[in-house]
Amino acid sequence: MGYGAPLGYFSFLWTGIVVALGLYYVLSGQAWRIDIGWFLTSINPYMWASLGNALSIGLSVVGAAWGMSISGVSIIGGGVKAPRIKTKNLISIILCEAVAIYGLIIAIVISGAIQHTDDTLLSLNQIAANYKAGYALFAGGITVGMCNLICGITVGIVGSGAALADAQSGSLFVKILIVEIFASAIGLFGLIVAIIQISGQRIQ
Numbered sequence: 001m002g003y004g005a006p007l008g009y010f011s012f013l014w015t016g017i018v019v020a021l022g023l024y025y026v027l028s029g030q031a032w033r034i035d036i037g038w039f040l041t042s043i044n045p046y047m048w049a050s051l052g053n054a055l056s057i058g059l060s061v062v063g064a065a066w067g068m069s070i071s072g073v074s075i076i077g078g079g080v081k082a083p084r085i086k087t088k089n090l091i092s093i094i095l096c097e098a099v100a101i102y103g104l105i106i107a108i109v110i111s112g113a114i115q116h117t118d119d120t121l122l123s124l125n126q127i128a129a130n131y132k133a134g135y136a137l138f139a140g141g142i143t144v145g146m147c148n149l150i151c152g153i154t155v156g157i158v159g160s161g162a163a164l165a166d167a168q169s170g171s172l173f174v175k176i177l178i179v180e181i182f183a184s185a186i187g188l189f190g191l192i193v194a195i196i197q198i199s200g201q202r203i204q
Contacts, residue, residue, distance in 0.1 A: 045134025045203055046114065052141025053110040056194070059145030060103020063152025063187075067096035070156030071163065078167035085166045088173065092159025095184040099152040102191040106144045106198070110137050115204045126204070133201040140198035147190020154183040 025033050071092040079086040113133065122130070162176040 040135075041131065045130045046116070048131075048134035049110060049114050049137040049203055052138035053107050053114075054141070055138075055145040056110065056141035057100075057103045057107040057145075059142075060148035060152075060187075061100045063149035064096045064100035065152075066149075067099065067152035067154075067156030067159070068093055070153070071096065071159030074160035074163040078163045082167040084170070085163055085173075089159070089163045089166060091177065092155065092162060092180065095155045095159070095180060096152055098184065099148045099155070099187045102187050103144055103148050106140060106191065106194050109195070109198060110141055113137060113198065113202045115202065117204055130203050133203045136201040137198055137203070140194040143197060144190045144194035147193075148187045151184060151187035151190070154186060155180060158183050 022034065025031055071089075075086060075089045075092070078089075114137075158176065158180045162173060162180055165176055166173040
């Protein structure tokens with residue numbers, strides 16, 4: 001039995017509890033207690049923006065590290081048989097590191113969009129604009145974080161295959177490198193979408 005079975009049981013149990021509570025509230029006439037709007041407005045917009053900031057850099061670094069570990073092991077292992085692959089296959093490590101840089105860029109942009117002021121001096125329109133900005137910054141952070149997490153893993157897997165294929169036949173490296181470049185574009189797409197989401201947003 002691996003680690004997946006206990007995790008599956010826990011997920012099934014948690015889902016069952018949530019569904020049972022939801023049905024209880026709905027069938028007992030207390031559906032008003034399931035209030036998503038209360039949850040969204042009870043959390044300060046600074047918290048939403050800070051969560052987006054943390055997720056953008058955190059998930060991007062995890063994706064980069066994961067990808068480097070996947071491709072790095074294959075580069076080292078393949079280099080035992082064919083030492084010539086060690087240098088040119090470092091492109092996989094560089095592409096994985098670029099994933100972390102994308103997350104860092106968005107984290108810096110989000111940090112610059114947060115300015116602390118006294119909430120008691122703000123009008124209702126300004127408070128509503130702050131909530132909108134907080135949600136947008138959170139969305140931008142989680143978008144780039146998730147895209148870079150998947151991108152890092154994808155680049156690592158393709159880079160691992162490129163290293164092993166190159167160790168077998170040097171003519172395969174350029175062909176697989178094209179696939180790896182397209183895989184790394186996923187992170188760039190996430191960066192562009194996040195920039196669109198957070199452009200013009202500022203908490204003040």
